[in-house]
Amino acid sequence: MADVTVYRASWVLPMAQPPIANGAVAVDGDRITYVGAAHGAPGGTVIDLGDAALMPGLVNVHTHLELTPLRHLLEGLDFAQWIRTLTHLRKSELADPADVEVGARIGIAEGLLRGITTYADTSDTAAPIMRAMASMGVRGVVYKEVFGPDPLQCAASLAQLRDAVRELRAMETNVVRVGVSPHAPYSVSKALFGAVASYAIAEELPMAVHLAESAFEEDLVVRGSGPYAENWRSRGIDPDGARARSSVALLYEAGALRARPLIVHAVRVDADDIALLAKSGCAIAHCPVSNARFGHGIAPVREMLDARLRVGIGTDSVASNNRMDVLDEARVAHLMACTQTQSWRTFPSALALWHATEGGGQALGLWDGVGVLRVGAPADLCAFPLDGLAAMPLADVHDALVHGVAGSPARLTVAAGEVKVRDGVTVDQRRHSEDQDRFRLIGNRLVDVRLHMSL
Ligand SMILES: [Zn+2]
Incomplete structure (x- = not known):
């Protein structure tokens, strides 16, 4: 006893x-x-x-812990500028995996201070994030990202992903898992979506996809126009290769819904899309603050719940949310649902809290009993x-x-x-203050570079 x-x-x-x-x-x-x-x-x-x-413990179904040092550095940018600036800063200033790991540990510390014990993280670097989760003693899944809009890149991108996952699997524990994430329709070809889904199914890897998020994505997929389509054309890639009735339809036609992915954002979905996602057994990562900050809109959560879709609440990165706080995100989710449906009752606070805990655990579907007592x-x-x-x-x-x-x-x-x-205080103060000291140096360097960047 x-x-x-x-x-x-x-x-x-x-x-x-x-x-x-x-x-x-x-x-x-x-x-x-x-x-x-x-x-x-x-x-x-x-x-x-x-x-x-x-x-x-609260369940955060969508994070990008590797972006923790970029908080407050990308304010006021439109989505395309935001992605470009973020990519540049990551590649030029966060190339050292040790810096990425410290940033992820700070992100997790912030989450723990707000009661978050489970993290579903989408990541390009992946290994430092898994190390951070393991050393902080939290539960998590790291969906290793894969990119490649050109169908001709498909085999090479898949081979790279396989190699990366092979190494990451050696780092898995009972509480830290590996998954895969074909990034988004504007950065992944239809062929690659299908190939990654087949690989995920064969290897029993969970999968996550950013989907139906922005108007630019919709322009590319539905009309073959807009900045992403122009970018593709300038690289010799035919945007018609990504054409479908909607982003959800694109994934369906690619065979990617067979992997029952966690769909991140799902703002621009209609009744047919929701029915298809539900029929396919997908889950939703609802990120109301990030969606609001970019002006992407409000995901139709009530319709998703009526279709019996599994829905969890995610903060997205602190580079687009600025906070790692799922309880606060649940509050915003409640307010957005009230605004959208013009009713107080459609997403009451008890339900918002359920989605921040048990609903999130069910959306991830990786561990029995996560999100319940x-x-x-x-x-x-x-x-x-x-x-x-x-x-x-x-x-x-x-x-x-x-x-x-x-x-x-x-x-x-x-x-x-x-x-x-x-x-309200981290128990391991010694380690936490060491991380904070190093994080401060990384942050100061990034602020300096950002202030001198011309967009
Ligand atoms: Zn994201």
């Missing part, structure tokens, strides 16, 4: 069942062994969180204070969390049974 830790709080939110007043969660090793009333909890070391909401589930927990003014008076714990407490530091974050954050 000595190894059992019992976390008590005024409210426990298991997600899979109704909230429990004066509840407790017991943890033995990396597993949950009890969820229920505090008075019925087993013996062990008691950590009393007081007036707080204890719930599953139940016996046998992984011991990934977070707790937020309810004794601050923003939570008072406490009428409904979900509303208080999503609308009042969102944006606050977590009172507790536990990843795989290990306490990472207590009272």
Whole structure:
């Protein structure tokens, strides 16, 4: 019994069942062994969180941890300029994998301070991100990106991906997994989408795709026009090779929906697209802040849920969101859904919170029990204070969390049974301050380069 830790709080939110007043969660090793009333909890070391909401660790279904050092550096750019500037800065200033790893560790530290214990990361570099996840002790999947708009590049791009995945697989653990990501319709040919999907299915690799995000992407796919089409033509690539009724239809025709990908963004989708995604067993990474910042629009979440699509909430990179805060993202998701449907009720705060936890775990579909508190589930927990003014008076714990407490530091974050954050502070302060010192140097260098860049 000595190894059992019992976390008590005024409210426990298991997600899979109704909230429990004066509840407790017991943890033995990396597993949950009890969820229920505090008075019925087993013996062990008691950590009393007081007036707080204890719930599953938050699940971030879309991040780009390698871009953490680029936060605040790409403001005011349109999407095409943003991608160009980001690519330039990454290649010229973030070539050292050690710098990328430090940036990813800082990104994860920020997430842990906001209760995030699971990260679904899309990455070009991949290996430093896996190392960062493993060393920070968090759960995650790294979808290794692959690019190649020219159909003639297909075999070479696939071969490169295979080589990279072979190395990354050696770094896999029970909690850090590898996946693949054919990047987006404006950077990947139809042939490559199909080839990567076949590879993912054969190798049982999860897959993620940025899809139906911008008007420029729609111009390329639907009409063969716009800046991406011009860029393709200037490189001798025929944009007609990417033509389809919609981006979702393009993936379907390429055979890529067979891999049941996690579809990131899905802003520009109609009823037929949603039905096709649902029928194909895909899931959605809903990134409302990033979509809003670029002016891409609001993803039709209510229609997606009505079609029984699995939906999780993602922040996207801090280069397009500026924050790594899933609880705050859930608040924005709620507000956007209200705006879009002109109704308070279509995406209530309890549902937004569910998508930030259990819904996210289901969308990823990689680990049993992620995003819920139940016996046998992984011991990934977070707790937020309810004794601050923003939570008072406490009428409904979900509303208080999503609308009042969102944006606050977590009172507790536990990843795989290990306490990472207590009272809003990282537990391993020594390592955290070393990372911060190095991150500051990287950041200063990037700011200097950015200020002298002409676009
Ligand atoms: Zn993204």
